[in-house]
Amino acid sequence: MTLFQDLIDRLTGYRRLTLTETQRMLVLRNGVFDAILGAGKHRLPRKDVLTELHDLENLFFVSSYERALMQNRPELAATHLTEFRAGPDEVLVLLRDEVPVRVLNPEARALVWKAAGPWKVEHHALTETMAVPKATAQRLVRAGLRLNLTQVEVADGHTGLLTVDGVFVDQLNPGAHAFWKVGRKVEVKQIDLRQRTHEVTGQEILTKDRVTIRVNLSADYRVVDPIKAVGAVKDFDQSLHRALQLAFRKTLGAMTLDRLLAEKVTVDTEAADRVRTQMAGIGIEVGEIALKDVILPGEMREILTAVVAAEKQAEANVIRRREETNATRSLLNTAKVMAENPVMLRLKELEALETIAGKVERLAVHNGTEGLMSDLVKLRD
Structure with a gap:
């Protein structure tokens, strides 16, 4: 029977084909859309017929005949296809079996095979911040659609300043954030809000008495108004650096070296107040400022060392002379006491005798102990 049918088809100019459940075929007769064939057996003329085979595993209808089919045979297209089109201010998320499969940017469209569904669509209005709801962003990432998002993670202790097309729109808390990638420039600048230390090293300053010195400074600071800090100046770190340089140069340059070394703590206070006032105007809170080191030229160090040594x-x-004077005065007082008190003199003689006796094995005293301190005392081994 099959051979007989094949013979008849060849004689009459037809051919037979079979489509599976996952296949569809677009048929044009004499260049005009005729049908979209589904699963099953089909018999088509061999001449003046164009066919285009589609696999439903490719969920989206992509064909060079797409526009002509929608314009000339909309009822045929509506039978097999569903069109999704995003508005100018929205993003569409297409879902098949509740799983995201594509994101349509504003004014984008897509045709899907109805038989490949079931289909569902989520409409997301574009806000000023271009932010994506957290749950939606997580679903898109799990579905492998992260290329449609701009993802940013703001670190702990930081804040994020969000700009869209160069215009500031929001301040972000620490955590993960996602934004629609729809052709607009989305940037997030992270600002550290923690306490930090800024160092100014090797700053050369000419003192009032024309001595060139180098100083090392340090300042503790933190950003209290990140929007003002970023908007008021190009780089607030550099602004703090210059403020420290100028404040200490002005203060130290009006002082002599001797006064600077003697009033170091006072110098810190005067310059620090000037820096704090200036930086508060751009949203920076400055804490402790210290003049850590004052480094002198080699020749000046030698001179100061010699001066200090002298x-x-x-x-x-002075101390030595004062002690000698005190010792002499003490001896004089002792002599006066002995001259006026023979008993005290006798006690001193006995103390001297005791000291000598403790250092020798034998002690001979002639003429008794009378006049011990003035007569001869013979010591023998």
Whole structure:
């Protein structure tokens, strides 16, 4: 029977084909849309017929005949296809069996095979921040559609300043954030809100007495108004650096070296107040500011070392003379007491004798102990 049918088809100019449940065929007769064939056996003329085979595993209808089919045979297209079109201010998420399969940007469209469904669509209005709901972002990432998102993670202790097309729109808390990637430029600048230390090292300053010194400064600070800090200046770290340089240069440049070394703590206070006032205007809170080191030129260090050594030597001489004077005065007082009190003199003689006796094995005293301190005392081994 099959051979007989094949013979008849060849004689009459027809051919037979079989489509599976996952196949569809677009048929054009004499260049005009005729049908979209589904699963089963079909008999088609061999001449003046064009066919285009589609697999339903490719969920979306993609064909060079797409526009012509929708315009010339909309009823035929509506039988087999569903069209989704996003508005100018929305994003569509297409779902098959509740799983996202595609994201349509504003004014984008897609044709899907009805038989490949069931289909569902979610409409997401574009907000000023272009933010994607957290649950939606997680579903898109799990479905492998992360390329449709701009993902940003704001670290703990930071804040994120969100700009869209160069315009600030929101301040973000720490955590993960996602934004629609729809042709608009979305940027997030992270600002550290934690306490930090800024160092100014090797700053050269000319003092009032024309001595060139180098100083090292440090300042503790934190950002209290990130929007103002970013909007008021290009780089608030550099602004703090320059403020420290200028404040200490102005303060130290009006002082002599001796005064600077003697009033270091006061210098810190005067310059620090100036820096704090200036930085508060751009949203920066400055804490402790310290003049850590004052580094002198080599020749000046040698001179100061010699001066300090001379001062210390002079102080030592004064102390030595004062102690000698005190010792002499003490001896004089002792002599006066002995001259006026024979008993005290006798006690001193006995103390001297005791000291000597403790250092020798034998002690001979002639003429008794009378006049011990003035007569000869013979010591023998």
